[in-house]
Structures are given as structure tokens and as C-alpha cells.
Amino acid sequence: MPEPRQERSRTTRRKLIEAAVDCIGEVGWAGTTVALIAQRAGVSRGAAQHHFPAREDLVTAAVEYVGEVQIAEMRRGAEGLPSGRSRIEPVVDMLLNLYTGPMFRAALHLWVAASSDESLRAVLVPLQAKVGREAHRLAVDLLGVDEARPGVRELVQSTLDLARGLGLANLLADDTSRRRRIIRQWARVLGPALPEPEVTAVGG
């Protein structure tokens, strides 16, 4: 059965995005061209250029796609977790492992390239802010904390900044066992520091 046209177009788009992430992670931004991505995706150059006229367009699509996939995976992974304090350690485990894979490597290539490339920076800065806000929202939801309380916002932010630092530490050598000890300790820090979700008071 042939795929309907719209479906086929979506598949092509997804293939191109996945190929872009692989290419950037392997050869860096400087070596990545729309032609190379098309070749890797098994898509004609014309079709690639139809979907993504410039490679900056692919960056936007790739960062948004990767963000959506990761957020969906995390929400699914958190579905079975208990509520209350006992969910802190498994959620911290998920969050602090968030940036240890090949997608973070691709993101790092982009960040570093953007630090000396104005047009890439113009694309990345608002994108990074958007993805950062979404990751923050996810962390707040998964931890089940009340951000209106003082200090909670900064603790959630610290958790995500720490996660990115751990991603860096894992870039050149396997850092899993050290990271595991940090996760355990971080959950201990976060546990009492994060207030329990408020219970509706009866009477007032």
C-alpha cells in the first residue's frame, strides 16, 4: 500500500531531521550541508531543499523535534512513578541523565559553532530559551513541586544546569558510576529542600 502524500511528506521530514542530528554530532556544524544530510537520509537533494531551504531551518526543526521526543519519553517514563517524596530520586535520575546521549553531542557542536557564527546564533538563542522553558516545565511537573515557593524555581534550574554539566563530563569518557553517586546525593539535597505539594486546607 502506498503511503498517502501527506504521510510521505512527514516521513521525509522526519528522516531529514534524524539525519541532521547524526551529521551534526559526527562531523560538526562546519561539515554539515543540506546535500550531505539528504544523502544520509536517502532523500533527493531537491526534496531536502523543498522541506528545508537552508541548513538553519533544519537546526530549528531538529532542536524542536529532539525536544519533543525527549519530553514525550520522559512523561511516559514518569507515568508509573509514585507521588510525593519517593518520586524525587527516580525523577532526578531521569533528569540528570537527560543530556548524556548523542543528541547532546549534536547540541554542543551547534552551541560551540554558534559562539563564533552570528547567523547560527540568531537561530539558536531563542530556540535554546524555548527548549529550556519546556525542560523546566517538565522538571516542575515531574518533581511535583510548587514553584511559587521561594527558592524552588532556582533549585529546578540548578537541576537542569547540573544535568548539562554532567552531559559535558560524559562527553569524552563514560562517567556513569560517578554520575550515579551524584544523582543519589542530589535527590537527598532536593528531597527536603523541595516543599511537599500543598494540601488543600479545610476551614482555613
Place this chain on the structure above:
Amino acid sequence: MPEPRQERSRTTRRKLIEAAVDCIGEVGWAGTTVALIAQRAGVSRGAAQHHFPAREDLVTAAVEYVGEVQIAEMRRGAEGLPSGRSRIEPVVDMLLNLYTGPMFRAALHLWVAASSDESLRAVLVPLQAKVGREAHRLAVDLLGVDEARPGVRELVQSTLDLARGLGLANLLADDTSRRRRIIRQWARVLGPALPEPEVTAVGG
């Protein structure tokens, strides 16, 4: 008065190392050659090659030099600080600002390049471990904590990983005001979590 020969040689070395950090930070590892570094340092290519036969040698020297300069600066900066809990916030401030400058940008270029360059990776991995140990030792000394107590080692490590994550967040846009709030909150978390240094007991 002409510089004595040994002194002149040290000056040349330092010029080359500083030029290497600038070059790597600006054009990345791929664009950095010994010839380019020599030109930037105002040193003859022959002299540069005498000091550093391969650009990997310059990486080793540069990472060690940057590490030493930063550690000396931090120790000097911490000299006037009070002892006890009240030093936590100023020390956290120093530590969490450690990776927000141009040297971190150069280091990031190297890390990312090394993730797909075996020979650079072979140079960087032991170097990263060494510099990491020195930063850890510095943080323990400056915070004045006892690492033999459970959890303290991981908290100090988290502080440095968080610092690197904050370095990333500051790469493309000025993140100072958000970082300032995180520093304040992190000092609050670390204060009670880090036990006071032990006091020598009299009697037993």
C-alpha cells in the same frame, strides 16, 4: 636591559600558550595551526615549533597553564574571606563563575573536537581528569569542608558540574542575573548540607 635567555624562553612560551587559547576560542580546533598561533604570538614559526612540535603539545601546556592561573587567582581571591559558614556564599559565587569566561569557550571547542578526533581525545581525557581533580581539591579547601563525611564529596562534585552547566548556559547569551539567583540559592542548600569543619576535641 636584555632579558636573560631562560627568561626570554619562558616569555615566548607564555605568549604562545596565550595565543593558543585565543585562537582555539575564536576559530576552533580545526582552524588552529602552530603557524597561526606563532603569528598571533609575534613569535617565529621556528621558535614556536621548538617549544611545541605538535599542536597537541600546545593543548597540554595551555590547559595546564589556564588551570594554574585560575587556581592561583581563586586562592588569592579567597584569602580575605572569613572562616566558617559565612564563607560559603562568596566561595560558591567564585566557583559558579569559574567557567563563564573565554577560557571555557576554548575548552568547549577542544572537548567537542575531541569527541570525533581520537588523537586529541587521547591528550584531553587524562588532562581533563587532572584539571578536574585540582578544581575539586580547590573547592574542598575554599569551602573548608571535611570530605571524609558521607555525601560531601558528591556535593562538591555537583557544585563543579553545576558550574560547567552554567558555563554552557552563558555561552551564547549573558546569563548573569539568572546565575546570581542560582548562586544565592545554591549557597543556601550547601550551607546546612556541608557539615562544619571538625573542632579538635579535648579529652576524647
